[in-house]
Amino acid sequence: MKYFRRMALASAVGILSINPLQAEVGRKLSGDSGATQQGAQGVGQARVSDVDKWLSQSDGNYKWALPSLDTSAASDKPAAPLPAQPEASKQNTSYYRRADSYATNPDSDPPRYVRRLSEIGVDALKDITWLEIGFEHRTRYEMRHNDIRHVEGGFDNPFFLRSRAYLGIKEILDPFRFAVEFQDSRVYNHKFPPTDQERNLYDLIQGYGELYLKDALGEDDRKQNRPLRFRAGRMAYEVLDRRFLARNEWRNTTNTFEGFRLNLGQQDNDWEVDMWGMQPVRRLQTEFDEANHHLWFFGAIGHWRKWSDIITLQPYYMGQKQTADPNGFTATNRLDREIHMPSLRGYGRIGNLLDYDLNFSYQFGTNGTQVHDAYGYTAEVGRNFNYAWKPRVSAFYGYATGDRNPNDNQNNRFDRFFGFARPWSSDHYVIYENIKAPRIRFDLQPTQKLGFEASYAWFWLASKTDRLFDSFDGNISVTKDPGFNRDRTGRSGDYVGSALELRVRYQPASRVNIVVGYSHFIAGEFVKNVIAAHPTQIDQRSGNTDFFYVEVLVSAF
Known part of the structure; x- marks a missing residue:
């Protein structure tokens, strides 16, 4: 395994050393293509696949940058000719329907910035369909004022840089497939010490081998292959609505795991089963990452899409088993823990009137010497209006229990496992634990390349005796948690x-996306009272915060 990692890391250095500007010049000389070749899948199926790849960006940053179902992909050059129209019987056979809820569709597999070599617009490479490549770079500037994640107030103006490269081999060696993905994450001009959420120098976020048996389980009712896929190695991916297992695209570093994953069926089928057993990878900022051998994360997801025009059902189970790490950085790391979580999600549409997304999860097990007993649920309803600017209105409510009594033998704090923080709060103050969070949202897309979002959210602690996750150096500090984010008295x-x-x-x-965002947080009684209660440890301020950012994402292919 160490030999494989060293070889993979050496390959990464070669890939990442490519100058993105040179790659861009090469594309301009060779021509650009906005349409992809999908072979026998047909035009209808091809476009759905392409849309999914564009829409899959984690927190909805780029869900707007998608090729229309009626036109080729947006491009600054003419699109390549589309494949010949196939027979009608070969179109739109997929049972899969995307969720319309905000930022809940997992990133594609492989990630959205990856293309087959045959699709990059170079005629000499048009027959190389078995090699997948990708390179992207993201730069984000942030301006934060009086950020309540820290005890120190004032301004912070960091720059976050993240580069990724992907190389995959498929089909030519079937049933054996391989993929590696590398990432380099850096932060500059940050007035606080960097954490593993911000910095992780040259490292491997994926490196796996796969056994892919295309028709091992026969076909579904629409004559689509039902494959069997088994992966082993290091993996970074997303499932369900991304609230429990996500790559965390907004963050500058990525969740990744080592272990195995078994899939019965594929996304297009009427049913699919996804199972895994993995150890999360510790992000070591300046060293090669390594698995956390004290923690196993396992689960199984069922996808029932037979009625997907009305509802897609996803019953699932996830679990964690942790043995105490005496050298663990947090108090939680130093406990024996075992959590089981049976859950059910359902999403779909009610005709052309409304779309919906509902999820309920119950957790039980042990947390050190305490009994773990918690639950959480989310609900979103929305409507898209058929006007030129594509307006959408939606309402969301999320709830997760907090620890009701800090002195009893129960732990009621809901555990988000390895899910994403956004879009609970763009400031990263709130995650899926101890929270009541209603939100209203309004979206507009005047053109295919331009979109606007506006939302307003309110936040309450589900239990006022439990913590507000990322506040006052409580969870992102590189020093011991001072405990200011929890008032045990309530x-x-x-x-x-x-x-x-x-x-x-x-x-x-076509390969450049720009996002400009702003958030103004208005402090409630909890934040104000915590600040006032620690006049010597926390900079005294109103609790209100401002967050402005500009993000540029460039992909090479």
Whole structure:
């Protein structure tokens, strides 16, 4: 395994050393293509696949930058000719339907920035369909004022840089397939010490081998192959609505795991089963990452799509088993823990009137010497209006229990496992634990390349005796947690505050995406009272915060 890692890392250095500007010049000389070749899948199926790849960006940053179902992909050059129209019987056979809820569709597999070599627009490579490549770079500037994640107030103006490269081999060696993905994450001009959420120098986020048996389980009713896929190695991927297992695309570093994954069926089938057993990888900022051998994460997901025009059902189970790490950085790391979580998700549409997405999860097990007993649920309803600017209105409510009594033998704090933080709060103050969070959202897309979002959210602690996750150096500190983010007496109250969030998304070219965002957080009684209660440890301020950012994402292919 160490030999494989060293070889993979050496390959990564070669790939990442390619100058993106040189790659761009090469593309311009060779021609650009906005349409992809999908072979026998047909035009209808090909376009659905392409849309999914564009829409899959984690937190919805780039869900707007998609090729229309009626036109080729947006491009600053003419699109390549589309394949010949296939027979009608070969179109739109997939049972899969995307969820319309905000930012809940997992990234594609392989990731959205990856293309087959035959699809990059170079005529000499048009027959190389078995090699997948990708390179992307993201730069984000942030301006934060009086960020309540820290005890120190004032301004912070960091720059976050993230580069990724992907290389995959498929079909030519079937049933054996392989893939590696590398990432380099850096932060500059940050006034706080970097953490593993911000920095992770040259490292491997994927490196696996796969056994792919295309028709091992026969066909479904629509004559689509039902394959069997077994992967082993290091993996980074997303499932369900991304609230429990996600790559965490907004964050500058990525969740990744080592272990195995078994899939029965594929996304297009009427049913599919996804199972895994993995150990999360510790992100070591300046060293090669390694698996956390004290923790196993396992689960199984069923996908029932037979009625997907009305509802897609996803019953699932996830679990964690942790043995105490005496050298663990947090108190939680130093406990024996075992959590089981049976759950059910259902999403779909009610005709052309409304779309919906509902999920309920119950957790039980042990947390050190305590009994673990918690639950959480999310609900979103929305409507798309058939006007030129594609307006959408949606309402969301999320709830997760907090620890009701800090002195009893029960732990009621809901565990989000390895899910994403956004879009609970763009400021990263709130995650899927100890929270009541209603939100209203409004979206507009005046053109295919331009989109606007506006939302307003309110936050309450589900239990006022439990913590507000990322506040006052409680969880991202590189030093010991000072404990300011929890008032065990409950006297600080339960109202956290509210937030106005705005975002503009623009795609000036087919491989360039720009996002400009702003959030204003208005502190509630809990935040104000915590600040006032620690006059010597926390900079005294109103609790209100401002967050502005500009993000540019460039892909090479």
